[in-house]
Amino acid sequence: AFHTGVIEGPTCLSILLHHGTRGGEARIYKPAELWQLKDQCPAPKKRNCSSVFTLKEMEEATSAFSDANLIGKGGFGRVYKGVLRNGEVVAIKKMDLSPSKQADGEREFRVEVDILSRLDHPNLVTLIGYCADGKHRFLVYEFMPKGNLQDLLNGISEVRMDWPLRLKIALGAARGLAYLHSSPAVGVPIVHRDFKSSNILLSEFFEAKISDFGLAKLMPEGADLYSTTRVLGTFGYFDPEYALTGKLTLQSDIYAFGVVLLELLTGRRAIELSQGPTDQNLVLKVHQILNDRKKLRKVVDAEMSKNSYTMESITMFANLASRCVCFESSGRPSMTECVKELQLIIYANMKDSSCCSEQDSMTRT
Structure with missing residues (x-):
């Protein structure tokens, strides 16, 4: 498998995040602060069915992240097939926020929520919701049965x-x-x-x-x-x-x-x-x-x-x-x-x- 490549310039000690803004000033967070930013993402705005989920709901949907429900993995983390409480079949991306990846993982999570919550097009995957519970980050998408x-x-x-x-x-x-x-x-x-x-x-x-x-x-x-x-x-x-x-x-x-x-x-x-x-x-x-x-x-x-x-x-x-x-x-x-x-x-x-x-x-x- 080929993972995302990064070509680095000068080392940056801070990370710029657009923290729930729409063209306002962005705040600069140090990597150590990212762990303290729980439950502060903007609510998805695209559809009425967009939701903010709890960790318990994510565990229930995936049978406690059973390997039997694992449908993909990569540098970002793992993707599971899940079933929400309303019976909807979804794909749940569990972000990898291990110490070496916490800064990039948190940034990518926020970017994805911010962008997909504003877009609506039949050729873009639908973001149903997300979970930001403590140190855990999940993205919940419509399930795509034919894979990639x-x-x-x-x-x-x-x-x-x-x-x-x-x-x-x-x-x-x-x-x-x-x-x-x-x-x-x-x-x-x-x-x-x-x-x-x-x-x-x-x-x-x-x-x-x-x-x-x-x-x-x-x-x-x-x-x-x-x-x-x-x-x-x-x-x-x-x-x-x-x-x-x-x-x-x-x-x-x-x-x-x-x-x-x-x-x-x-x-x-x-x-x-x-x-x-x-x-x-x-x-x-x-x-x-x-x-x-x-x-x-x-x-x-x-x-x-x-x-x-x-x-x-x-x-x-x-x-x-x-x-x-x-x-x-x-x-x-x-x-x-x-x-x-x-x-x-x-x-x-x-x-x-x-x-x-x-x-x-x-x-x-």
């Missing part, structure tokens, strides 16, 4: 990932990112900063929903970039300009989106350590052949039925991916442009009436 895109591509699920389904997922994820980048509910653009295939969750009907907003950044009003000495994200999805300069822009998400497009096209991981040094990075491996129609056939995922795609749609898709992972951010399309192009690609892949009716529903807004 990375697992699906890696064959953990028995679902066959043919081309129309991959296009549907790509379009849904693009719409979610486009919404974040316009962010009408917040008033300023939001950069996800950790967009990747494992953070694209799938509903019962394979609707893509973006998750994990702990590293997300609200862009300063009127600015198109944010400079930082701490580069955050996941290896394989890092925007080269962001990694080299520390300048975070909306284009950083678009680079990561391009990497996900390449995963959908090839069925390969963004980083594959089992490969030789020159083949470990997916972008470096395939970027030079994305606009070569003859060579392109060789990298198309062999797990897809050849009857499920046309080479015209494959070529258009590869061209879009190539522009998204352009080294220079100025050469990348916007997410709004990505949405429009993916709609055209879906239409280009329509070969007969049965294919047409299925894919037409994917392009509707």
Whole structure:
């Protein structure tokens, strides 16, 4: 598993947290103070069903965090399938606040609550509520029965990932990112900063929903970039300009989106350590052949039925991916442009009436 990467600048002894504010002054907390900030998060504001839960409710929902209910784990902590008292099935993220991770864990918890409680879009995961009880932090989300895109591509699920389904997922994820980048509910653009295939969750009907907003950044009003000495994200999805300069822009998400497009096209991981040094990075491996129609056939995922795609749609898709992972951010399309192009690609892949009716529903807004 690949975890979040951090490129550090000068060591910071304090952490800046927007403590329940909406554009007001932020308070600076020292790491030792974070443990004293219990039960001070803003209440979720998005839906009437948003709730603040107790530790006891979290224990009840997960059968005391039984391993039988464990559905995921990573650097952030663990995710459990749970059932609330009202019978609703949910996913519960138990944040890892061990001493070495307490500062980052607390910050990511607060960022996620603050951002998701303000957003409402069908391609973003729904925050149902949270728990901030003593030293314990939990995030409660809608349950996504089909898991995440990375697992699906890696064959953990028995679902066959043919081309129309991959296009549907790509379009849904693009719409979610486009919404974040316009962010009408917040008033300023939001950069996800950790967009990747494992953070694209799938509903019962394979609707893509973006998750994990702990590293997300609200862009300063009127600015198109944010400079930082701490580069955050996941290896394989890092925007080269962001990694080299520390300048975070909306284009950083678009680079990561391009990497996900390449995963959908090839069925390969963004980083594959089992490969030789020159083949470990997916972008470096395939970027030079994305606009070569003859060579392109060789990298198309062999797990897809050849009857499920046309080479015209494959070529258009590869061209879009190539522009998204352009080294220079100025050469990348916007997410709004990505949405429009993916709609055209879906239409280009329509070969007969049965294919047409299925894919037409994917392009509707």
